Amino acid sequence: MAATRERVLVTVIFALDGFLFGNWVVCVPQVKAHVHASAGSLGLALLGISAGAVLTMVITGRLCARFGSAPITAASATLMSLAILLPARVTSVAALAVVLFVFGAGFGGLNVALNSSAVAITGHVGRPIMPSFHAAFSLGGLLGALVGGALAAVLSAVWHLTVTGLFGLAVTALVGTLLIRAEASVAAPTPRPPERATARPPERATARPAGARQARLPTLAGRPRVFVAVFGLIALCSAYGEGAMADWGALHLHENLHTSVGLAAAGYASFSGAMVVGRLSGTWLLHRFGRTFVLAAGGLTAAAGMLVAALVPVLALAIAGFILIGLGLANIFPAAIGQAGALDGPKGVATASTIGYFGLLAGPPTIGFLAERTGLPAALTTVSLLAAIGALVAVLVHRAEAAPATAR
Numbered sequence: 001m002a003a004t005r006e007r008v009l010v011t012v013i014f015a016l017d018g019f020l021f022g023n024w025v026v027c028v029p030q031v032k033a034h035v036h037a038s039a040g041s042l043g044l045a046l047l048g049i050s051a052g053a054v055l056t057m058v059i060t061g062r063l064c065a066r067f068g069s070a071p072i073t074a075a076s077a078t079l080m081s082l083a084i085l086l087p088a089r090v091t092s093v094a095a096l097a098v099v100l101f102v103f104g105a106g107f108g109g110l111n112v113a114l115n116s117s118a119v120a121i122t123g124h125v126g127r128p129i130m131p132s133f134h135a136a137f138s139l140g141g142l143l144g145a146l147v148g149g150a151l152a153a154v155l156s157a158v159w160h161l162t163v164t165g166l167f168g169l170a171v172t173a174l175v176g177t178l179l180i181r182a183e184a185s186v187a188a189p190t191p192r193p194p195e196r197a198t199a200r201p202p203e204r205a206t207a208r209p210a211g212a213r214q215a216r217l218p219t220l221a222g223r224p225r226v227f228v229a230v231f232g233l234i235a236l237c238s239a240y241g242e243g244a245m246a247d248w249g250a251l252h253l254h255e256n257l258h259t260s261v262g263l264a265a266a267g268y269a270s271f272s273g274a275m276v277v278g279r280l281s282g283t284w285l286l287h288r289f290g291r292t293f294v295l296a297a298g299g300l301t302a303a304a305g306m307l308v309a310a311l312v313p314v315l316a317l318a319i320a321g322f323i324l325i326g327l328g329l330a331n332i333f334p335a336a337i338g339q340a341g342a343l344d345g346p347k348g349v350a351t352a353s354t355i356g357y358f359g360l361l362a363g364p365p366t367i368g369f370l371a372e373r374t375g376l377p378a379a380l381t382t383v384s385l386l387a388a389i390g391a392l393v394a395v396l397v398h399r400a401e402a403a404p405a406t407a408r
Contacts, residue, residue: 003124006182010117012175013073014133016168017110020274022144022210023151023164024103025246026265029254030157031087031096041093043368044406046102046247050361053108060112065385066175069120070183072113074176080106081168088157094392104361111357117183117347119341131282131334138279138330141246142272149265189201189328191385215376224343228351231336231343232399234295235356238332241302241383245248245271245325249309252376257315270319271326278330286335292398294331303384310380325383332390 032042057074063072083106086099118133119124144164151160254264278298285294305324308317333356340352364384370379 002182002185003121006117006179007121007125007129009175009179009182010073010114010121010240011133011136012171013179014076014114014136014173016077016171017080017107017114018137018140018272019144019147020080020140020168021107021165021246022141023148023161024084024087024266025141025150025250025268026145026148026261027088027157027161027245029154029251029261029264032251033202034088034157035091035096036091037096038091038372039368043365043371045093045097045100046368048097048251049104049107049108049367052101052106053111053361053371056105057112057357058108061107061116064113065378068180068183069113069117070180072177072323073110073117074172076106076109076113077172077176078106078169080110081165081172082106083165084161084168085165086161088161090218094284103273105286108357108361112353115337115349115353117179122341123397129283130338131286131331133333135276135279135282138272138326142269145265145269145272148395149262149269152265153260153262160298161356192197206222215378225351227397228340228348229355230393231340232352232355234397235333235336235349235352235389235392236359237299237386237393238302238329238336239330239356239358240363240366240386241306241325241329241359243360244332244367244380244383245322247364248367248376248380249322252310252380253315253318257313257318259315263315267322271322274323274326275330278327278336280343282331282334285331291335291339292394294335295394296391297390298328298330298332299387299394300328302332302387304328306380306383306387310377310383312338328387347368 021251028042035045037045060072060076074126080103083099083103087096087103090099114133117131120130146162148160151163155163172283218299247269249267250261250264253259253267254261282294289402305321305326305328307321309319309321309325312318312321337349337352337356342348344351367376367379367382
């Protein structure tokens with residue numbers, strides 16, 4: 001019962017994480033205009049999110065191990081909610097970079113802490129439920145884009161982000177407190193080694209259907225860290241596209257297809273909605289078709305969708321492209337992280353998550369720098385390139401797994 005309550009609370013914070021980020025995404029065009037930033041200087045400012053997140057990701061795992069994931073989740077969500085109040089209040093690109101550094105610190109710490117909690121809950125439940133947590137993040141992003149698009153039509157960016165931040169603080173105060181209590185109650189019955197010992201084999205067995213064929217996993221036992229890094233690379237290729245869509249998708253529709261700010265938010269909303277649908281069906285897809293198919297087909301679908309969204313100057317087709325991107329990317333990150341955990345436990349999850357989130361955070365500034373030189377549509381095609389590379393790596397990993405069995 002306590003584990004179920006903890007799962008619900010963690011799911012709510014995942015959704016809040018996506019909601020805050022989705023509202024920030026909607027405000028990017030207004031903030032860009034407010035600080036008079038070019039595409040390149042905006043990309044430089046967005047690098048502040050990456051720097052802040054990477055810095056906190058390095059230490060958050062240790063903090064979670066020492067103090068528990070729930071307190072770090074609450075602290076990070078509070079920091080993120082406070083930081084989102086600031087971007088529309090600054091007047092220079094340099095100041096924007098500083099406040100986005102703080103925002104990124106909250107975002108990075110929150111995501112590592114949430115994934116740590118999700119891994120522990122997955123172990124208690126004994127089923128591969130990681131996609132459901134990430135579906136909550138995408139649902140939050142969808143709601144954030146929809147609500148943000150509506151608020152953008154009636155409020156300035158300052159008031160929009162103020163309302164968003166205050167909402168985040170209120171939810172964190174309530175849910176964060178309950179989560180700390182729930183985690184403590186789940187961790188309390190420690191003296192039960194016989195039950196845990198018997199529970200571990202089923203956990204590992206149920207973690208593997210997240211795409212991996214059980215007969216092949218033993219062939220990787222001698223070199224799990226190498227494959228964990230490879231699955232981290234696949235997650236990076238997916239997260240690069242997620243970050244690009246978050247920070248540049250609405251701006252692409254607004255500046256290149258000349259839509260209103262509210263209508264531009266529909267692009268990110270359609271992407272997030274597709275992510276929700278894809279992730280809610282993720283467990284079934286992984287069981288039905290296997291990990292390699294989900295990773296490879298998802299990567300190719302996202303690559304095709306981004307080419308359409310970036311290069312076809314028709315709003316309806318661009319939105320359709322955004323939907324394809326969301327469906328394609330939906331289960332790549334959860335499947336890759338889940339497989340890393342099956343190979344090397346929580347350490348594998350932490351390693352692959354850190355590599356993967358680097359793509360989420362490095363993608364937006366990279367696209368900004370490229371957009372300064374080639375234009376935003378051309379820069380966005382790098383999402384297609386990375387998605388295709390992720391699909392290729394998934395196929396190569398599948399062959400590497402099959403090789404020892406074939407040789408035998």
